[in-house]
Amino acid sequence: MLPPAELLDTLRAVETPEGITLELRLAGPAPRALAWLIDSLIKYAVLLGILLGLGFLGETGIGFWFLSLFLLEWFYPVLFEIYWNGATPGKKAFALQVINDNGTPVDESASVIRNLLRAADFLPLFYCFGLVSMLMNREFKRLGDLAAGTVVIHRERPSEPIPLPAGPLRRPLFPLSLAEQRVIIDFGERSATLNPARQAELAELLTALYSERNADAVAALLANARWLRGEQG
């Protein structure tokens, strides 16, 4: 039985031959649906463009149009997934990426499988089966993903480290466990993204460490964070 925190998590761990585990952040139905919407718009825009562009070719133009319809409908995602780092333009817009569920880039066979089975995911209408399948397994796989062994993950560019606000260093009042130290450093690194009221609210939870209130508590906590992180004074 997994601890509750892990049951709720969308992280998936993959072990590599180097003996480390990589963490994949799985993408749920909502961003994927939006990405699909963008891709659909692009496809229809291209088809409309081809229709207008080839109209003067008459019957031959119609033939090419059907050919493009066929290729776009079935192979538009395959092409991008194989040659553009696993992401169609829609997925790229939402920083999503298709990969094999062992963490390697999606290969041709898997990409073809997951995109042909789109036809089954789409049934009976608007990806009903796909959605049900995504909600029924831990990795948000639609039927095509199940058969191909692929997952869709969030791919964020790592942000540059945010330096802790400069200030005095202070050793905590008593020795802290690794997990506790980690929480305090994490607070320091994220403090720039929190507003002062929220910072104070969080800092005041640690009554065992501080008698200070409000901004003073925050300052004390940041001083601890700097010390724990090993900054030089």
Add this chain to the structure above:
Amino acid sequence: MKQQLFEDRYAPFWRVFAERLELLEQRRDRPDAVLATAAFPAAYRQLCQQLAIARAREYSPLLLERLNQLALRGYQQLYRTRPGRLPAILSFIAEDFPKLVRREARLFWCCCGLFWLPLLGMGYAVHSHPALIYSLLDPDQVAHFTTLYQPEAQAGDRPAAGDVGMLGYYIYNNISIGFRTFAAGILGGIGTLFILLFNGLFLGAVGGYLTAQGLGAVFYPFVVGHSAFELTGILLAGVAGLKIGLALVAPGRFTRIQALREAATSGVRLLYGVVVLLLLAALIEAFWSSNRALPVTLKYTVGAAGWLLLPLYLLLAGRRGA
């Protein structure tokens, strides 16, 4: 070692590693990217070690997330598969595809039964009682097929578009049907069963009705040329679909997911061959079958040749290598 010291020590390394990743991700064949490749695996292993250390020391989540992202991107650059293309395609057509089909012989005969028996039965029934066709088609469709195969209708009356126009349409329509026949198999095979049965009944009804109306002399010379490739193609798509359906229903010694993956991998290879067959069928249908100037005996001869050569190919090709 405190986190700050750790970061200070390795920050230049991570920056260089990230730059290399950018290069590799953009284009693999640029010379500077190649240079980066040579030292890349060693750098990647170092990064893995740093990530492991950072985890063991429980450094802050932001740092771990950064290292995890770098390692993941490195992993994806290192472990990608790049098989050669053209030789693989040629040997696939010459050997692998017929072998695949022969491996699925039992399923293939099942699909044949599911398709041909309803076709022949329905054809016979509708031929005897033409009104039966309305149990399957609505009157508009029936009228459409009847006008399509009128003897006096000349090439201009054919549904639209000229030969190239129809080629595009046939490719889109037929191969999409093939793909859907495969995809529907993931619903425990039921979708594929339905598509095969329905198409058998439908074509049987149309054929029987047109024959009863005395239009067989136009209908059969039209369909005979491409029928071998088109029908066999759809049947093989059915084989691929039933294969993934069966993997779910009766996974054998595997878990259902494992069985499904195996079946989908070989099913999709079968489907590559189906695409080739259906492309061939579309070409014949657009440029040969639609040409009414050709003598009927020639069309039957070519049709018969297709029905002879295709089974021979599927039966014999690639046996020597095995």
